[in-house]
Amino acid sequence: MQLSIIMPVFNRQDAGNRALRRAVAQNVAAEIIIIDDGSTPPFYVSPDISAAGIRIIRLDENRGAAAARNVGFAAAKGEWIALLDSDDYWLPGTLKPRLDAAMRDFAHDRNPMRCYAGGFVLANRITGKSQARMPVESSDPADFAGGCWFCPGSTILLHRDSLKRVGDFDPALRRLEDFDWFLRFALAGGSLKVFNEIVAVINIGTKVSVDRLAVVEEHLRAKFLSGTSDTRIPFRLARRLRAYLDIEHASSHVAQHEWITALYYLARSVMFVPRLSLHTRRFWSYPAVPEFHAPTTPDKTSSPV
Numbered sequence: 001m002q003l004s005i006i007m008p009v010f011n012r013q014d015a016g017n018r019a020l021r022r023a024v025a026q027n028v029a030a031e032i033i034i035i036d037d038g039s040t041p042p043f044y045v046s047p048d049i050s051a052a053g054i055r056i057i058r059l060d061e062n063r064g065a066a067a068a069r070n071v072g073f074a075a076a077k078g079e080w081i082a083l084l085d086s087d088d089y090w091l092p093g094t095l096k097p098r099l100d101a102a103m104r105d106f107a108h109d110r111n112p113m114r115c116y117a118g119g120f121v122l123a124n125r126i127t128g129k130s131q132a133r134m135p136v137e138s139s140d141p142a143d144f145a146g147g148c149w150f151c152p153g154s155t156i157l158l159h160r161d162s163l164k165r166v167g168d169f170d171p172a173l174r175r176l177e178d179f180d181w182f183l184r185f186a187l188a189g190g191s192l193k194v195f196n197e198i199v200a201v202i203n204i205g206t207k208v209s210v211d212r213l214a215v216v217e218e219h220l221r222a223k224f225l226s227g228t229s230d231t232r233i234p235f236r237l238a239r240r241l242r243a244y245l246d247i248e249h250a251s252s253h254v255a256q257h258e259w260i261t262a263l264y265y266l267a268r269s270v271m272f273v274p275r276l277s278l279h280t281r282r283f284w285s286y287p288a289v290p291e292f293h294a295p296t297t298p299d300k301t302s303s304p305v
Contacts, residue, residue: 018089026092141233249262
């Protein structure tokens with residue numbers, strides 16, 4: 001089998017079926033593995049969706065996106081893995097050409113340590129505004145230490161051998177689990193290639209709470225900044241990581257209208273990586289938002305999977 005699509009879902013019945021409906025419509029031969037991460041009531045496939053190869057794996061309790069993806073990876077049979085978050089969806093006809101491009105590239109030198117991303121539309125449900133972003137390519141671990149600029153949850157294609165080399169997503173992380181995995185991926189020699197088309201609509205969710213972010217940061221610091229850690233990163237990367245975490249802190253405080261604290265974290269981020277922009281480098285170009293008809297099924301929850 002060429003492709004396995006991995007989609008965790010937690011309490012997103014309508015949005016999950018929207019994502020699934022758009023995945024099935026890609027007309028790509030693939031297995032679709034839905035990991036129901038302890039939804040109440042359990043997630044079910046809408047009767048109007050008919051496709052071979054859809055499987056639901058139910059977890060008895062909510063374990064988070066990292067753990068749910070790991071379950072999906074273990075069950076996957078495809079040579080290639082496509083990730084899809086349950087509150088996002090793919091634009092029509094975009095999966096096959098990027099899979100074909102990734103397979104052609106892999107056939108050239110059999111290098112599994114490339115991940116393949118596409119452009120995306122950020123859709124803000126609160127403001128109703130959308131912005132298209134096209135990520136830049138990179139093989140520099142310092143860029144991966146500066147954030148997940150390529151929207152890994154719904155635009156990424158991975159060769160399954162990269163999972164063998166890098167290992168699982170960290171189930172201890174309930175936030176920034178993508179950041180953690182892709183930093184480890186880059187440190188192992190991985191690189192990002194970009195399919196130069198808009199492929200997905202990404203719905204902006206709620207910001208993580210300050211307290212929850214603090215727990216995540218402590219875990220990442222122990223992993224990448226501790227002097228006793230096997231995964232300790234070099235000084236240049238450490239400054240990028242600190243700058244990125246401070247951006248996340250500032251964003252969380254802005255969401256709580258704590259402006260002075262947010263400015264403090266932004267100032268400290270700029271101290272770690274001097275710059276004139278919010279992010280640690282110019283990670284995107286900004287093409288025009290493509291014309292598309294947004295599905296009418298709303299996401300009625302704000303759960304994090």
